[in-house]
Amino acid sequence: MSDELTTLHDDGVLEIAISLESAGNSLDGDAIVQGTEALHEVMRGQRKARAILLTGKGRNFCAGGNVAHFGAADDRRQFLRGLAHDLNSFVSALYATSLPTVAAVNGWAAGAGMSLALHADFAVGEPGTHLRPAYPGIGLSPDGGMSWLLPRIVGLARARTILMRDEVLDAQTALDLTLLSELVEADQVYPRARTIAADLANGPTGAYAAIRSLLMTASSNTLAEHVVAEAESIADLAITGEGVEGVNAFLAKRAPDFPSARH
Structure with missing residues (x-):
């Protein structure tokens, strides 16, 4: 387009x-x-x-x-x-x-x-x-x-x-x-x-989306509500392609390939 x-x-x-x-x-x-x-x-x-x-x-x-x-x-x-x-x-x-x-x-x-x-x-x-x-x-x-x-x-x-x-x-x-x-x-x-x-x-778009969402909802959440939202977010991202690639790349001491991890 x-x-x-x-x-x-x-x-x-x-x-x-x-x-x-x-x-x-x-x-x-x-x-x-x-x-x-x-x-x-x-x-x-x-x-x-x-x-x-x-x-x-x-x-x-x-x-x-x-x-x-x-x-x-x-x-x-x-x-x-x-x-x-x-x-x-x-x-x-x-x-x-x-x-x-x-x-x-x-x-x-x-x-x-x-x-x-x-x-x-x-x-x-x-x-x-x-x-x-x-x-x-x-x-x-x-x-x-x-x-x-x-x-x-x-x-x-x-x-x-x-x-x-x-x-x-x-x-x-x-x-x-x-x-x-x-x-x-x-x-x-x-x-x-x-x-x-x-x-x-070229970066971890799933993480970016989660960060933006957490920041936008922070002012309307109590601290107790927000830390629960953070916990759910990080847990959900841990099993996405980008989350798996990011952790694996860190452990392997190499740069993560997030674009490939999306497919």
Whole structure:
């Protein structure tokens, strides 16, 4: 599967472009719909992806929704509800795949672009990267899960300040807040993110899925509940192909071959 918006690479990385320079790097509705379908194909076993890479085609990762389209809509309420539904379907599919996700965050990640950058397990930025909620600037509230995830990353008080003041976060601030994972030179954002995604695709995807699940449920579990979930998870993984290969490789003092263990 390969076109302008989605590419399944030979190493198992599913690359999804969420914005196009031709549209000012605003969130591309077709990209979100096609990306959601691609993720559903992964879940149906029709696409053998093992990691996801989110990119923007142009100078920016994603400058947010196309406000001109908002203004031109005959029924703005219905129009925005539809856009939010499509974005939420994409975010839900990202999590449902249980695959590690990397974002190549060059330039601006504003509005929905910031939401999607937050959902990545690894977000690679550059000195010119800026994050901004952007919603209050046009009198709107967040979508795409921003108001759910941001306080889980930076804490409620800091999230409230960032959102209500519509703060522009420069690259170093975003890194300090762990909204970005690392900074590289501008021309290295995509190569670095691509490398991380390939490394993850080559790793123990079952363990990654379990780690992501445990982290996401930790805040709603008691300690007693969570250690039981951890015990069940590690026991289940111990008898998977990857779990067996990992332990055997350790005992044999060799590098594990996780891709072969999946078959």
